[in-house]
Amino acid sequence: MAGNKAAGIKGILFDKDGTLVDFDATWSVVADLMALEAAEGDRGRADALLSAAGLDFEARRFKPDSVFAAGTNMDIIELWFPHLPAAAQKEALARFDRITAEQGSAMAVPLPGMADALAALHAAPYRLGLATNDSTAGAEKTLAALGIAQLFDAAYGYDAVANSKPAPDTIRAFCDLTGLKPSEIAMVGDNRHDLEMARAGGCGLAIGVLSGTGTRDSLAPMADVVLGSVAELPLYLADR
Numbered sequence: 001m002a003g004n005k006a007a008g009i010k011g012i013l014f015d016k017d018g019t020l021v022d023f024d025a026t027w028s029v030v031a032d033l034m035a036l037e038a039a040e041g042d043r044g045r046a047d048a049l050l051s052a053a054g055l056d057f058e059a060r061r062f063k064p065d066s067v068f069a070a071g072t073n074m075d076i077i078e079l080w081f082p083h084l085p086a087a088a089q090k091e092a093l094a095r096f097d098r099i100t101a102e103q104g105s106a107m108a109v110p111l112p113g114m115a116d117a118l119a120a121l122h123a124a125p126y127r128l129g130l131a132t133n134d135s136t137a138g139a140e141k142t143l144a145a146l147g148i149a150q151l152f153d154a155a156y157g158y159d160a161v162a163n164s165k166p167a168p169d170t171i172r173a174f175c176d177l178t179g180l181k182p183s184e185i186a187m188v189g190d191n192r193h194d195l196e197m198a199r200a201g202g203c204g205l206a207i208g209v210l211s212g213t214g215t216r217d218s219l220a221p222m223a224d225v226v227l228g229s230v231a232e233l234p235l236y237l238a239d240r
Helices: 002-006 023-038 043-052 073-080 086-106 114-123 136-145 169-178 192-201 230-238
Strands: 011-014 127-131 154-156 185-189 205-209 225-227
Touching: 011 169, 023 043, 023 073, 023 086, 043 073, 073 086, 086 136, 114 127, 114 230, 127 169, 136 154, 154 169, 169 185, 169 192, 185 192, 185 230, 192 205, 225 230
Parallel strands: 011 127, 011 185, 127 154, 185 205, 205 225
Antiparallel strands: none
16 A cells, blocks of 8 residues: 555655654753753753653653654743743743754764665655754754755744644645645654654655654554665655
8 A cells, every 4th residue: 555655756754853863862962951951050950851851861762752852842841841931931942942953953963874865865856845843943954964955845843834743734835835735745754743744734655764763663553654764765665
């Protein structure tokens, strides 16, 4: 069934962290910076915030579908500061967006084989887009830092659409830009949010990858196929 669907795919939307970028290598330090700032330098409180956001301290990894793995900066703020007034919440969001955009792009570690796979898909040619719950500025800075921005038609952060993942707004925006139908688009991601968005938006393919925080058990129920990483995607689509 997935093979038949793949034959009609003309565009691909990618999640960023855990799909194109090594999530833990890139974000463990950034998350720590955010938590320490939120805790005003209190190490114990910062660790408690990180744990609440999904960090498994034993494994030194963020749990699948946790707030930090799949949510937006606003989700993190609402978790860490549940009673913050609106004005202070807006200030905290601007501060966190700045940290993630600057530090996230500066520290971005590409996943093995990602750049070659994207170049092959772009040459095929597929229309490529980025769909992330990071900010749009952070997404664009990261694509530029990795030297792959020229391969993408657009990058959509949580602030580029009315409703972020798992809502289907980004799929509709990418369709409006490219003229493609949702059934002609594949969504690729490492979390259930990515696959839920694919289903909500009527994507032709929902593809899970095991290169981030998601596991086969967490992804398989929502995915048409689960691949090891984006590096396997050109061959998978070519074989269809």
